[in-house]
Amino acid sequence: MISTLLDGNKRFVSEVFDRERDYFADLAKQQRPTVLWIGCSDSRVPVNTITQTRPGEVFVHRNVGNIVATNDWNLSAVLEFSINHLQIPDIVICGHYGCGGIGALDDENDQDRYIPIWLNNAYKAKERVDEQLRGLHFKLPAEQRMNLIVEENVRLQLDHLLEYPFVRTSMRGGHLNVHGWVYDMGTGEIKVVQRNEIVCRD
Numbered sequence: 207m208i209s210t211l212l213d214g215n216k217r218f219v220s221e222v223f224d225r226e227r228d229y230f231a232d233l234a235k236q237q238r239p240t241v242l243w244i245g246c247s248d249s250r251v252p253v254n255t256i257t258q259t260r261p262g263e264v265f266v267h268r269n270v271g272n273i274v275a276t277n278d279w280n281l282s283a284v285l286e287f288s289i290n291h292l293q294i295p296d297i298v299i300c301g302h303y304g305c306g307g308i309g310a311l312d313d314e315n316d317q318d319r320y321i322p323i324w325l326n327n328a329y330k331a332k333e334r335v336d337e338q339l340r341g342l343h344f345k346l347p348a349e350q351r352m353n354l355i356v357e358e359n360v361r362l363q364l365d366h367l368l369e370y371p372f373v374r375t376s377m378r379g380g381h382l383n384v385h386g387w388v389y390d391m392g393t394g395e396i397k398v399v400q401r402n403e404i405v406c407r408d
């Protein structure tokens with residue numbers, strides 16, 4: 207498998223890089239991405255492929271479950287660099303149906319040490335959906351319930367994003383917009399998640 211990647215790189219150099227030498231030479235000097243993508247690490251959700259974007263266009267942070275945790279210094283640094291240095295005007299949080307991370311919210315798993323700790327940052331999405339379904343006295347098929355949790359997790363992580371003061375400041379100043387999306391692996395389509403009104407409070 208590893209040799210496949212290196213073989214692929216040789217093809218990239220000879221078939222793509224050489225053909226677009228000027229484009230890559232310009233990119234090597236400076237990047238000017240216009241979107242920060244916060245997505246899941248899942249191998250089936252490769253941002254450049256599903257959005258048909260090129261190198262240099264999207265700044266990327268991926269983790270299990272496309273989670274925004276305000277105690278995550280990795281993401282915090284990505285946000286700070288995106289907003290303060292790259293002046294990126296749009297942030298997308300993109301979940302996906304069939305997400306193993308979100309599915310693991312239902313697991314009673316005591317084998318893993320770190321995954322449950324990480325998923326605590328998404329647990330409220332499951333609680334919100336289950337509470338709504340209980341209120342409706344309605345039992346959804348398991349897959350539909352999980353799809354709702356995937357969507358709610360995107361809303362929850364947008365809420366978390368707004369807990370960063372410098373994110374709120376940029377939004378209030380009209381320099382930044384945030385977006386919630388979900389990718390459907392069954393159709394290849396991205397769906398916009400209708401979100402709760404995002405209010406930038408001080």
Ligand SMILES: [Zn+2]
Binds near residue numbers: 247270272
């Ligand atoms: Zn996932």
